[in-house]
Amino acid sequence: MSLTSTMNDSTQIVTVNAERIDAAIAIQFKEDMRSETESGASRVILDLSEVKFIDSSGLGAIVAAMKQLGASRKLDLAGLTPMVDKVFRLTRMDTVFDLYASLNDATAVGNT
Amino acid sequence: MVDSFACTFLATELDARSGICSVVEQLRVMGLPEAHANDVQIVLAEAVNNVVEHAYASDLPGDVRIRCNLNKKQLWINIHDDGGPLPEGKLPAGNPIDLSVPTEELPEGGFGWFLIRELTSEIQYIRKDGNNQLSLCFEISTAGI
Numbered sequence: 132m133s134l135t136s137t138m139n140d141s142t143q144i145v146t147v148n149a150e151r152i153d154a155a156i157a158i159q160f161k162e163d164m165r166s167e168t169e170s171g172a173s174r175v176i177l178d179l180s181e182v183k184f185i186d187s188s189g190l191g192a193i194v195a196a197m198k199q200l201g202a203s204r205k206l207d208l209a210g211l212t213p214m215v216d217k218v219f220r221l222t223r224m225d226t227v228f229d230l231y232a233s234l235n236d237a238t239a240v241g242n243t
Numbered sequence: 244m245v246d247s248f249a250c251t252f253l254a255t256e257l258d259a260r261s262g263i264c265s266v267v268e269q270l271r272v273m274g275l276p277e278a279h280a281n282d283v284q285i286v287l288a289e290a291v292n293n294v295v296e297h298a299y300a301s302d303l304p305g306d307v308r309i310r311c312n313l314n315k316k317q318l319w320i321n322i323h324d325d326g327g328p329l330p331e332g333k334l335p336a337g338n339p340i341d342l343s344v345p346t347e348e349l350p351e352g353g354f355g356w357f358l359i360r361e362l363t364s365e366i367q368y369i370r371k372d373g374n375n376q377l378s379l380c381f382e383i384s385t386a387g388i
Contacts, residue, residue, distance in 0.1 A: 153288060195351045217281070218285060
């Protein structure tokens with residue numbers, strides 16, 4: 132697994148380069164997110180379009196990533212594939228995060 | 244007609260990942276519809292992760308033994324391990340997690356049993372001779388898929 136990111140203005144786009152965010156990489160994901168988002172962008176968009184599967188450990192790691200950003204910064208999720216989307220909706224985590232069907236949808240909101 | 248198969252892997256996170264993927268792949272080969280395969284993968288991952296993280300938490304990782312029986316109406320998945328029993332020796336309630344809390348108090352876990360209960364039609368748990376035997380049932384409908 133790796134994370135890559137791009138910055139523009141006050142938004143950072145972090146792309147997850149992995150097919151799974153599961154128990155085997157949840158802790159690594161959380162730590163990588165911490166170092167990747169150190170730059171301090173006020174909005175972080177997590178691009179999940181390559182992720183085909185997430186379990187509750189992975190879900191917990193994304194919650195942890197949001198919490199470690201602190202109250203003044205926001206984590207939005209984009210490009211959820213069907214199984215990832217289903218896990219977020221079943222656990223009602225879709226009420227905690229703003230979910231966008233695609234990265235374009237997510238960045239369009241920031242430009243308005 | 245009933246198709247069945249069994250497999251065993253070691254209760255480590257990486258062996259669990261490949262074990263879960265191979266069980267789901269085998270079920271697809273046996274004709275499990277894709278929509279069900281997704282639910283099965285979610286449930287299997289949660290159940291096997293529980294074995295890895297809790298049942299064998301205080302021991303060296305032992306075996307996770309999985310047996311699947313698929314017919315036209317139901318899929319049963321049996322998961323056996325030699326680890327510690329479930330808390331109080333019974334199935335957790337798996338209630339929905341309360342998310343109406345401040346952000347810093349949001350839970351980072353505890354979703355597993357809720358997902359398992361939400362996506363299965365029946366669950367049985369037997370603790371016997373130092374083994375855990377968890378049986379998970381999925382109703383299979385090919386209509387509308």
